[in-house]
Amino acid sequence: MSKLTLPLDRIVCGDVLPVLRTFPDNSVDLVVTSPPYNLKNSTGNGMKNPNHGKWQNAALVHGYANYDDNMPHEEYAAWQHEVLLECMRVLKDDGAIFYNHKWRVQAGLLQDRADIVYDLPVRQIIIWRRKGGINFNPGYFLPTYEVIYLIAKPKFKLVPKANAYGDIWEFTQELNNKHPAPYPVALIDRIISSTNAQIILDPFMGSGTTAVAAKQLGRHYVGIEISPEYCQMAEERIANTKAESKKQPISLYSFTE
Template sequence: MSEKIRAERNRTLSLSQNEIPELKKKLLKLPYDLSHSKMPLEAVLNKTINGDLISVLPHLPDEFADLIIVDPPYNLSKNFNGNSFSARSEDSYDRYLSTWFPQVCRKLKQTGSLYICGDWKCTSSLQRAVQKELKILNRITWQREKGRGAKTNWKNGMEDIWFAVKNQDDYYFDVDAVKLKRRVIAPYKTDGKPKDWEQEESGNFRLTCPSNFWDDISIPFWSMPENTDHPTQKPEKLYAKLILASSRPGDVVFDPFLGSGTSSVVAKKLGRNYCGIEINEEYCMFTEKRLEKAETDKSIQGYKDGVFWERNSGA
């Protein structure tokens, strides 16, 4: 694993040769003592599991997670640091989902929530897979403002997140924790007083309830300290919304496709427990290095003083 030479202002996370041995020691790898059919919760809590999802899932305790965030390979040809995923027919992708998604759902508590990410091409497959196991409550669409242009089609600037629960009569959702702070362009007053907005030194603002369309997310890029070399890294701000809305402090957040660790890192920053599975060892080490940084730096870009700010607002 060679160290990359980066520009002076590039803050993308990297691994030095000196760090690697200690980071590897922190990873939980199979073979674990599999004389037990299930690992005890304490063995996987706040751990990064380096292994294949299909091999690991049977050994995780059932119904241990309060919240599951899933960011699977989309139905695209993509190379994840040597682990390639090839685009396939819709039927084939449906079958791929069926090999692991029902098992993932068995790890969710009866009162738990699950979010699964996708793009326009695979979102119908995701909907079919989710509705077989859970109760779908909503589909979030978020604006992915970064991406390649297209000459013969519309540029893909959106992604979806399906929101589902096991029991639609008994699940946790904290709307006050995920309100968005927006600038008021035309402040309206009643009897000379602001109506549903507040005047601050830097301007006029209103706290608004979140909708299922999010246009305030920034994709990690080279000048952001959360950025890694993972090709499809999700922003910390995006996952912070899911975690704050659908889990309490001390709850367990599980991510079966951990990637470079965003869900675990954000869970830690927000006072939750975490567990994640990732097949690529380097991405697991990215996760552990980010978790180390989260010990002293709890900041999340775009989230400050208990509220989410509009994109490019400086928060």
């Protein structure tokens, strides 16, 4: 891929940071993503000994395809922070990042992801309340929500009336999906349709949910995914998705600094 080329309506199969660094500044309207959570490094959720109970048949026990989800915590936080900084670089001045993550207890202490988002312009935290969950730790209650950080550039605004949704959203987790940790299309639809964004980037595309929602809404997508297996899964889902409205034409596939 050449420098200053944005691959519209494509998923680039590759490592997130090297690929992101080839994208031009100020070229996407919105970033919507949910990264790997580094769950296998956790001390508090039972995945270290998954030979019994509900984790026994959980796909995440084996990690993701091409990624085992088990980095040293400091390395993981630094990696995620760097990805977010690159996403800020490629965002237009009226853009925003919706960054879905999960709080967890590590060594008896709450990790609130401050070591990932610490110097970024977090404007709001949205609570995604989901049904179900697993908790093997008797030291705290079953977590039933995840957090979405709205990291916004100064000129970012929602479309009229979208602010009436409030900051607690309830969506059932995606069940009919072979990816080990998918999120629901309806959640991403809520985010994208609340903006006028025409080009939506997901640097951890997974099974293609962000692209599916973007296509349904007649928007353009750009994806990055390290796993060839998930890239193929995403492309198949996108091919089977019908657009509900006509996309606005984007005249520039290449951008200049």
